[in-house]
Amino acid sequence: xxxxxxxxxxxxxxxxxxxxxxxxxxxxxxxxxxxxxxxxxxxxxxxxxxxxxxxxxxxxxxxxxxxxxxxxxxxxxxxxxxxxxxxxxxxxxxxxxxxxxxxxxxxxxxxxxxxxxxxxxxxxxxxxxxxxxxxxxxxxxxxxxxxxxxxxxxxxxxxxxxxxxxxxxxxxxxxxxxxxxxxxxxxxxxxxxxxxxxxxxxxx
Numbered sequence: 001x002x003x004x005x006x007x008x009x010x011x012x013x014x015x016x017x018x019x020x021x022x023x024x025x026x027x028x029x030x031x032x033x034x035x036x037x038x039x040x041x042x043x044x045x046x047x048x049x050x051x052x053x054x055x056x057x058x059x060x061x062x063x064x065x066x067x068x069x070x071x072x073x074x075x076x077x078x079x080x081x082x083x084x085x086x087x088x089x090x091x092x093x094x095x096x097x098x099x100x101x102x103x104x105x106x107x108x109x110x111x112x113x114x115x116x117x118x119x120x121x122x123x124x125x126x127x128x129x130x131x132x133x134x135x136x137x138x139x140x141x142x143x144x145x146x147x148x149x150x151x152x153x154x155x156x157x158x159x160x161x162x163x164x165x166x167x168x169x170x171x172x173x174x175x176x177x178x179x180x181x182x183x184x185x186x187x188x189x190x191x192x193x194x195x196x197x198x199x200x201x202x203x204x
Contacts (some may be wrong), residue, residue: 013092018083102127116144120156
């Protein structure tokens with residue numbers, strides 16, 4: 001691909017997009033992760049009158065890893081799985097560059113909490129660093145506002161350092177940490193990171 005930023009168009013995702021989404025790389029490699037440190041006492045700078053009180057501190061520390069970690073989220077998934085996911089979501093968008101699907105964002109609504117949940121963000125490796133993911137997030141935020149959602153939220157993992165940095169850069173914050181979230185298996189030692197962003201109202 002040329003060094004110039006390709007023209008990106010966005011449209012609503014369709015079930016028929018499943019084959020193209022299945023072909024996109026849904027992986028990452030990183031030499032940095034976040035490790036969780038839990039302390040069941042007050043921080044050293046606590047005031048003397050607070051030293052007798054029990055408190056907990058949760059720190060996410062940026063940590064280098066060697067060798068780097070590689071993970072493919074589509075490992076074990078089939079084309080039928082992707083098509084089923086597209087049938088179950090409530091909305092989403094695909095980004096098109098040079099006539100090809102470059103990325104997608106898949107969305108649902110949690111009516112109990114009036115938030116939009118980002119089920120998945122996929123950007124093909126060839127199209128990363130061109131703002132495709134940020135464009136999809138902006139479209140998702142507009143979609144959520146039109147449905148009276150006050151926030152958008154998503155779940156990622158402590159080992160997905162590139163994704164966390166991407167979301168932080170786009171205004172999301174870390175809203176929660178779940179240390180024992182994933183069932184026994186290859187991901188059981190990963191820590192779930194809940195991230196979110198408040199959405200400004202459309203009201204004028």
